[in-house]
Amino acid sequence: MIKKTRERVSPSVIRRLPRYRRRLTELRDRGVTRISSKELSQITGFTASQIRQDLNNFGGFGQQGYGYNVEDLYEQVGKILGLDKEYRVILIGLGNLGQAIANYTYFNQIGFKIEGIFDVSPQVVGRRVNDIKVQDYRDLSAYLKRNKIDIGIITTNRDSAQEVADTLSKGNVKGIWNFASIDLNVPEHVALENVHLSDSLYTLAYYVNQNQ
């Protein structure tokens, strides 16, 4: 049912898909089997017409007078996002955040398999995290030649992040998940997604002050 289309779907639509999926997970967990776009609107905060429009980008899944089948829509949204596949993932930078993500087995369970961990520090190289041996960062290029890696997670400090991104891009990863507090430059064939924790905290600080 997924419409094969060459037109690019707007990034704001794509960003809403994980939110739909999150809500569908909750509905599914509660045993809800079907839902109208109106009800979906109430729990997501998006208008019913926006939801219909968003989903129509991918073929549309509702049925007039019936609404959406929760399980089906959950599966379809997952498919659109590519969550029915497995991804080979490596992580670079084993600081606190890197350790947290390497130990967060949930991502592993849903198909994002961390296969390699790299760091520059002799204190951590050779250690095992979640049964994965930490490798020397200087071996990353060679590793990427031998292994087809889909996603590189950057959890290094700000100063090293661009160099790591360059190495990953040359090593033909398809996407970079960046946690370093810097805007990276990557070639067009590499998808880049940032988690800027500081930006989020600063935004919160602003609103904390507004509410006083």
Next chain:
Amino acid sequence: MIKKTRERVSPSVIRRLPRYRRRLTELRDRGVTRISSKELSQITGFTASQIRQDLNNFGGFGQQGYGYNVEDLYEQVGKILGLDKEYRVILIGLGNLGQAIANYTYFNQIGFKIEGIFDVSPQVVGRRVNDIKVQDYRDLSAYLKRNKIDIGIITTNRDSAQEVADTLSKGNVKGIWNFASIDLNVPEHVALENVHLSDSLYTLAYYVNQNQ
């Protein structure tokens, strides 16, 4: 120089402020002392007129023909965000992510002081993390009565997050930084900022598949 205004500034403007600040940090580190809005546009990717408009919400800081003083603008943007203040912070949920954040001393250095850590598990209650003793979650309400806390960080699992948010709201925190993969309901006087790591990863998965 900050215009005192009762009008609400649009959330998208607020979300751009941390990005401006990030770029200004980089400029400052490189020793750049002044910058035109055109140059600022080139490095941020926003148009020069948008930058001027954004900053005019708070009084405007540029000078015709001179541009912006980097150090000054950096300070002012920080002030607008409220980064010239200190915040009393507690963290609830000492899983991997909670540990990472509790150990991430950078937030502490810039004024977000974690003063309390709470968890339900007897295995971690009583332990010390970064010299902060982990307290029993059941004592949180009483703790919030004795201590004026600004920000609560939720790093529990999805199922506990709403209950924690309710306790924090009743305990008069001013803001919640939520890492649990759920959309929380909080009263209007509590600012809520989410970091949905899964949403970010799913968005990346989508683009990784588009680029193939």
